[in-house]
Every structure is written in C-alpha cells, then in structure tokens.
Amino acid sequence: MSVALHEEHAHDPAHIRKVAMWVFLGSECLLFGTLISTFLLYRTRTGSGPTAADVFDIPFTSVSSFILLMSSLTMVLAHHSSVRKDYRQMRLWLVATALLGVTFLAGQVFEFTEFVHEGLTVTTSPFGSSFFVLTSFHGAHVAVGVLMLLVTALMSFTGKWRPDAGMDVELVGLYWHFVDIVWIVIFTVVYLLQV
Amino acid sequence: MTETAHHRGMWRWLTTTDHKKIGILYGITAMGFFVVGGIEALFIRLQLATPNGEILSADAYNQLFTMHATTMVFLVVMPAAAALTNYFLPILIGARDVAFPRLNAFSYWVFVAGGLFLTVSFFVGGAPDGGWFGYAPLSTQVTEVVRMDYWALGLQVLGLASVLSSVNFITTVFTMRAPGMSLMRMPVFAWMATVVSFLLLFSLPIITIGLLQVFLDRNLGTGFYSAASGGDPVLWQHLFWLFGHPEVYVLILPAMGIVSEVLPTFSRKPLFGRSFVIFSGIAIGFMGFGVWAHHMFTAGLGPVAEAAFSLTTMFIAVPTGVKIFNWLGTIWGGSIRLKTPMLFSLGFIFLFVIGGLSGVTHSIVPSDAQQHDTYYVVAHFHYVLFGGAVFGIFSGLYYWWPKVTGKLLNERIGRLHFWLMFIGMNLTFAPMHILGLNGMPRRTYRYAEGLGLDLWNLVATIGSFTIAASLLVFFWNWYRTAKHGQPAGDDPWDGRTLEWSISSPPPEHNFDVIPVVHSEDDFWHRKYTENEAGHAVTVTAVPSAPAAEGPIHLPSPSYYPALASSGIFVLLLGLVYLPWGLIAVGAGAVVTMWGLFGWSMEPLTREDHG
Amino acid sequence: MAQQRPHPRPRDYWVVALILAVITAAEVSVTYIDFLDAAVAPMLLVMAAAKFAIVVGWFMHLRFDAPMYRRLFLIGVIAAPILFAAVLFSFGVLIG
Numbered sequence A: 001m002s003v004a005l006h007e008e009h010a011h012d013p014a015h016i017r018k019v020a021m022w023v024f025l026g027s028e029c030l031l032f033g034t035l036i037s038t039f040l041l042y043r044t045r046t047g048s049g050p051t052a053a054d055v056f057d058i059p060f061t062s063v064s065s066f067i068l069l070m071s072s073l074t075m076v077l078a079h080h081s082s083v084r085k086d087y088r089q090m091r092l093w094l095v096a097t098a099l100l101g102v103t104f105l106a107g108q109v110f111e112f113t114e115f116v117h118e119g120l121t122v123t124t125s126p127f128g129s130s131f132f133v134l135t136s137f138h139g140a141h142v143a144v145g146v147l148m149l150l151v152t153a154l155m156s157f158t159g160k161w162r163p164d165a166g167m168d169v170e171l172v173g174l175y176w177h178f179v180d181i182v183w184i185v186i187f188t189v190v191y192l193l194q195v
Numbered sequence B: 001m002t003e004t005a006h007h008r009g010m011w012r013w014l015t016t017t018d019h020k021k022i023g024i025l026y027g028i029t030a031m032g033f034f035v036v037g038g039i040e041a042l043f044i045r046l047q048l049a050t051p052n053g054e055i056l057s058a059d060a061y062n063q064l065f066t067m068h069a070t071t072m073v074f075l076v077v078m079p080a081a082a083a084l085t086n087y088f089l090p091i092l093i094g095a096r097d098v099a100f101p102r103l104n105a106f107s108y109w110v111f112v113a114g115g116l117f118l119t120v121s122f123f124v125g126g127a128p129d130g131g132w133f134g135y136a137p138l139s140t141q142v143t144e145v146v147r148m149d150y151w152a153l154g155l156q157v158l159g160l161a162s163v164l165s166s167v168n169f170i171t172t173v174f175t176m177r178a179p180g181m182s183l184m185r186m187p188v189f190a191w192m193a194t195v196v197s198f199l200l201l202f203s204l205p206i207i208t209i210g211l212l213q214v215f216l217d218r219n220l221g222t223g224f225y226s227a228a229s230g231g232d233p234v235l236w237q238h239l240f241w242l243f244g245h246p247e248v249y250v251l252i253l254p255a256m257g258i259v260s261e262v263l264p265t266f267s268r269k270p271l272f273g274r275s276f277v278i279f280s281g282i283a284i285g286f287m288g289f290g291v292w293a294h295h296m297f298t299a300g301l302g303p304v305a306e307a308a309f310s311l312t313t314m315f316i317a318v319p320t321g322v323k324i325f326n327w328l329g330t331i332w333g334g335s336i337r338l339k340t341p342m343l344f345s346l347g348f349i350f351l352f353v354i355g356g357l358s359g360v361t362h363s364i365v366p367s368d369a370q371q372h373d374t375y376y377v378v379a380h381f382h383y384v385l386f387g388g389a390v391f392g393i394f395s396g397l398y399y400w401w402p403k404v405t406g407k408l409l410n411e412r413i414g415r416l417h418f419w420l421m422f423i424g425m426n427l428t429f430a431p432m433h434i435l436g437l438n439g440m441p442r443r444t445y446r447y448a449e450g451l452g453l454d455l456w457n458l459v460a461t462i463g464s465f466t467i468a469a470s471l472l473v474f475f476w477n478w479y480r481t482a483k484h485g486q487p488a489g490d491d492p493w494d495g496r497t498l499e500w501s502i503s504s505p506p507p508e509h510n511f512d513v514i515p516v517v518h519s520e521d522d523f524w525h526r527k528y529t530e531n532e533a534g535h536a537v538t539v540t541a542v543p544s545a546p547a548a549e550g551p552i553h554l555p556s557p558s559y560y561p562a563l564a565s566s567g568i569f570v571l572l573l574g575l576v577y578l579p580w581g582l583i584a585v586g587a588g589a590v591v592t593m594w595g596l597f598g599w600s601m602e603p604l605t606r607e608d609h610g
Numbered sequence C: 001m002a003q004q005r006p007h008p009r010p011r012d013y014w015v016v017a018l019i020l021a022v023i024t025a026a027e028v029s030v031t032y033i034d035f036l037d038a039a040v041a042p043m044l045l046v047m048a049a050a051k052f053a054i055v056v057g058w059f060m061h062l063r064f065d066a067p068m069y070r071r072l073f074l075i076g077v078i079a080a081p082i083l084f085a086a087v088l089f090s091f092g093v094l095i096g
Ligand code: HEM
Pocket: B133, B248, B249, B251, B252, B294, B295, B313, B314, B316, B317, B320, B355, B356, B357, B358, B359, B360, B362, B363, B368, B371, B372, B373, B377, B380, B381, B384, B385, B388, B389
C-alpha cells in the first residue's frame, strides 16, 4: 500500500475491480462465518428429529465436494486461456466449470430430498434449520456463479467483448474459487466433524 | 424528443452518476427523514410530558419509538454521513469520482427503496414495533403478522446499500488517490470515512444473516430463536450487537473526521498530533469489534465474559480520549474564529465528552445492572449520537455548504440555530440521567404520578421542542441563503485541503488538472510558507501554468441503477405478503435483473458513445 | 500489473488439483479410522486449512498478485473465526 505501488496502478481498471472484488470477498467471510457458527451452536440441538450421524451420507457428500473442488481447476484453466486470448478454449473451460457446478447443485437437491424423507426438515429442530439455511445459502452462491459463468461464455460470442473482458473471467473466477473454499470449510466443519 | 425543462431536470437527478449529485441526493433524503424521525420523537415526548399520558396508545408508542430509532440511525445519520463522504471523499483525495460511479448511484437508490419501504409500513397496518434492536422472541413472534417483516427486510436492503458503497469507497481510497497523496497525507475526514467503510463491510454481513434468520423464523417456521423448539434468543443478541457496536462507531467516526477538519481551519493551526488522530481512529475501528457484549451484561453471560467485556469497554475509551486531547491541543494557542461550523465543533467536543463518560460508567458491570434499560442509557446514547454525531454533521454542513452551493449560510441565523440546539439538547437529555438513576425504565409508554419523575420529564419535553425550533431556524437559513445568500468564493474559510482549491460549486470533473500533492494540508502550503519566526507568510509566486491533460472521462448517466432498485422495492413488498406476494417477488426480480443486465452492457464513459 | 512472481502454468494447476484431491481423500479416510479418535478433529482442521490456502494461493493467484489484495482479504479471514470463537465460547460450545 505504498505510494509507489499506488502510482504504478493508477487507474488501471483491472486492478481497481480486483481490489473491489477482494474487499467484497472479505466481507463474505463474515456472512458465512455467521451461518457456520449458528450451525455449530445448534449442531446437537436435534430435539426429537434425526441427528447429523443419522442422516449424513459421507461418501455421497465427499464425491460432490470433490466435484466442486475440481471445478476450481477448470475455472483457473478458463482464466489461463483468456489471458492467452484463446477464447475457444476459454469457453470450453467456462462451460465445463458451469456443468460441474450444476452437478454439485443436483447433488445438493438429491441430498436434501433424502434428508426430508428421513424426517429432517428446516422446521424439525434448530439443527435442521441451521443446516438447511447454511447449505442452501451456499447453494444459492453456486447458482449465481453458474449464471455468471454462462453469461460470460455467451457474451464472448457477441460484439460486446471489451478489451478488458479477460478481467471479467478473472473476477468471476475469484468469486467461484471463493465459493469453493467456503465449501471446503463446510465439508469439514459441518459434515466430517459431525459424524 | 420534446421534454420540458423540468422533466429533464428530474431525469438528470434520476440518472446521475456524479458523486457530487449523489451526495446532494443523500443529504436531502437524510434531511427529509430527519423531519420524519423528529416528529416521531416529538410524539414520544408529548406522551411522556406528564404522568399517565393520554396522547398515544401503548401500541402506537411501540411503533413510534421503534421507528424513531430505526429512522435516526439508518435513514438520517448514516445517509447524512454518506452524503458528505460521497461529495467530499473523491475531492479530498484528488480524484474525479469514486471507483464505480454507477454502483454508487445504485447504492443510493437501494437506500431510498429501503427507506421508503420502512416508512410505507405506517400506512399498511402498523409500523415495526419490536425496537430498533429487534430482540427475539419479540421480533419473531407472528401475532402481529407483518410489522417486523417490514423491519427485517427493510434493514436487510439498507445493509446491502451500505455494503456496496463501502466496497466502493474502500476501492476509491486504495486506487484513486492523486499522485503524492499517500495514505498518511489523506485528510482525516477521508481517513475516518475509510474506517467507517471497513466497519460496515465486516459488521453488516453479521446482521444480514441475523435478519435472514428472523425473517425465516417468522415466515418459514424455522427455530433459530424460538426457545420452544430449542433455539436460543441470546444468539440474536450476540449477532445484533456484533453489528450494533461497530455501528455506533459508524455513526460517530464521520463526525470525528469533520471536527478534525473544522478545528484546524478555524484555529489556523495544523491538527495537533495528526497521526495520533488517524491511528486512534483505526484503533477505535478495531476495538469496536471487541466490546459488543457490554450491551448484554444483564443477559447472564457469566463472570468470565462479563469481566472481559467490561475491560475491553474501558479500554476503548482510551483512543477516544486521545482524540479529545488532540482536538484541545489544536485549539490551544490558535487564532480562533468562532464561525458557526466552529461553534458546532466545539459543541461536539463538550457534549461528546459527557456522553463518553456516561458510557464508561456503563462498562462497570454491577453499575450497569442498575442502569441497563433505564433512561440513564437513553441519556448516554443521545449525548453521543445527538451531541456527537448530529452536531458533527451540522458542523460539516455549515463548513461545506459554501463549497456545495456557492453561497455562505447566514452567520447570525447560524449562531441562533447553534445556541437553540445546544440548549435544547441539554434540556432534553441531561434530565434523563436523573430520571434513569431514579429508576425510570426505557420503552414504557406511561409512568405513574408521584414517583418523582414528573418535573424532569416535563423539562425534557420542553427541551425537545426547543430542538425542533432550532431546526426550523436552520431551514429558514437554508431558504434565505438560497434566495439571497452572499457568494462564497472558492475559499471562504481560508481552508487547508484540496476542496478549497477548486471553484464553488466544483466543476463536474472536479479538477481541471489532477493535483500533485506534496504534503499534508497541501492547499495550505500552496498558499503559505513559514518565515524564520514560524509565522505563516503568504506565498506570492504564481503557481505554474497547468500542464495539458488527455481527455477527461466522465461516467455517463444511467437509469439502470434506479430501475434495478425499483425492482428491489417491489420484491420486498412481495416478500411481506407471502405466499400471494410471490407474484410481486417474481416481477421485482425480473425488473432488478433487467436493470443489472442493462447496466453491465452499457458503455462506461460518455466518450465511448461517440 | 505488478506481479510478485510469474503466474503458474497449466501444468502447475493440474499438479495443484492433484494435491487437493489427495488431501480430500485423506480427509475422508481419517474419519473411518477408529483408533485416531480424538486426533481426527485437529487433523481434519489442518487439512481443510491446507486446502483453503492452496486454492486461495494458487487458483486465486494470491501468492502471485499485488500484496494489497492479500491484506484486504485477510482481514475478513482472520476476523471471522476470532469473533465467532468468542461468541461460541460464551455459550460454552467450544469448551463444553
Ligand atoms: C467512550 C465510549 C463509549 C462507551 C464506553 C460506551 C458504552 C456503552 C455501554 C456499556 C452501553 C450499554 C448500556 C446498557 O444498555 O446497559 C451503551 C449503550 C449505547 N451506546 Fe455507548 N458507549 C460509548 C460510546 C458510544 C458512542 C460513540 C455511541 C454512538 C454514537 C454510542 C451509542 C450507544 C447506544 C445507541 C446505546 C444503546 C443501545 C440500545 O440499547 O438501544 N455509545 N454504550
């Protein structure tokens, strides 16, 4: 944050937007921090409903977590292609990332239906409330990310392709990776540690 | 297109992305809500003027005290600070605008949507009535159907607006400063605005989740705060005050920044211990996150937590005290001019010290157990909020008014305004210390005769009308100045910072040539040097002719931010009236998406059009 | 753009992904090993932190980009656990 650094970057739009994105992501940490600690407070308050050990299916969640983790690889490859101005490749990786994201979401939908069948809903107990609200809040972030990925891929076909658009892929990427690292924490704290 | 001039004028404001216009919009909106919140307060004081007041029902009283606090905190002090920050932060650091001008406009319009949404509730079956702190289970019980839904959703979007503008301001400060404007050379007001942005950035997400949980408890039947299903209402208190205490510094730090600009100017001395003022501001920001549980000393946290938070609360008074001494040191030995901005700043110091001291008395747990939920606390926070934040903001208004409008507010009327407000403020809130120590509880709509509370309540009510009168005086000054105020010139106060180096009102692009900054208080040093005796001497040399610059890129106006936020308004209304409201939720979402999409497709600057 | 170090290349990314996969496999495995008992929780936390740091450092380029990004982001990353540890502590969750 020295003067030199500042002047070097002066009014580089890519830099400005990245600063904003990192600031925003710092704020998001507190958002998920609140949700996760609510869960931690309520993790054993299951009332007469099922407990974490009753419903969680670790092998299944491990696979879907792994899928989301790998979507970070495809994302960073998309960014790399956009830096090299290889937009065909970039689109492929973007769509691949979106598909992995959709697969993760489908897994979440499946998991939720299973849990409901086993008697855990959002109203069953504070455990149920905090689990469902945390994971679906994260799911909503994934869904927004998928939307942004697809729009970015589509936009790259149109004439609206701005010279600094390579940055847009980078910004979407930062968001996407962030959603991934939040899940890394959730997977450990909410799933693995509770069974 | 054949539009009337008037229409075009409206349209210009609706689509503006100029940080100065947005600042003015924030200011006028805040002033409007100040009147609303003030009228609510006058009703409260009328009801309490005498024992067994008959003017309000208990139900109406609950709505009024809830909305009074909510309005004053979120719709008056915060946007008033946002107004000054929007207008002056870019100029103070030598920039032509904020980093994201359309995001800035969006923040404003989202704020308007949230403010209107909260206020609309009065007309559709009653305003929120569970207190500005919305304690569960009062806020989560569903007997009153929708009132606290308005509160939970309204605060939610106001928070969104603040987070977005915080991201914007922080990015602006870290990337848009003029050459030579190192962080330590930034004016103190810019520094405090930065600290406030960080406080909002990290505290608002916490309350966002809390409010979401309240909303879901009410509408989806979740059990976050329902003790009956195993939830814990104390969690809400933690989440609220984790946000709430940083929030009180969000309210006071801008005022501290203003005072730190005004005192040096009117004492004709640099700010004493400038870096201490900045660092204690940062320290307050950090420590502000470590004291929240002092609002929960009667919730049964246990001795360890209580002792810890008692200590941190005492410690946070230290950086606050440092600032007070710096301000006194600034005035000391200066050639003081008692213009209205200076009066308000001096009033600020005096009143804020009183409020700070009563705050420290709260930090002692056994003592607080007596004071908690009494009028003593009401006295404390009005000394810091009214005597502190509001006086600071008025100081800023009188100080910067000539820069914004090109005309000086009348000094004599200004002095009348100050003294009426100062006397009214003390008449209203000083007696509340006594009332509280005599055991008068907060948030009750009536008190019985013969408890020894009558006299001081009457005095407080008289005081509140004195404050109202002082505000009328201010509006009169505003009106008179607009009609026949004297032109201010570029530098009416012999100022020290960059805003005084440009015309009043400033040109749309702020600076013809981006200034190169060589020192703190750069503009002062362009005007004066010191002789051997240490006295200021006017610089006679004419500054060299400005170098030519490339074309200036100004952000183009856009109606998409306002459009997107109108969608948010509809969406919120829909959420209150579930399940039928889902239709409105859908419609609102579509409009919002349309606005955001159109926005992201738009060219960024005017030049791009041609 | 001021970059502290040259950005990695695709091969590096694949290697990083491989490491992440291995750690994930290890995470899942330790939950099935009974005799680890009380050691499981700290092991899991360390591994999650490692994955977190790897994704942030390599995929989000924080290792290679301007230090300003790192500083801004770290405030949130550090503040969140500290604040909420205090809250949970006051409920007796972290010690009970
Ligand atoms: C020296 C600094 C300060 C200290 C030590 C302090 C301490 C406290 C304490 C311990 C309470 C809780 C009292 C109770 O409910 O029993 C309190 C309440 C309050 N303080 Fe302060 N305070 C300080 C400065 C401020 C400032 C600068 C503001 C705002 C600009 C502020 C606004 C409030 C408000 C609004 C409440 C009441 C909240 C409510 O219950 O609705 N305080 N303060």
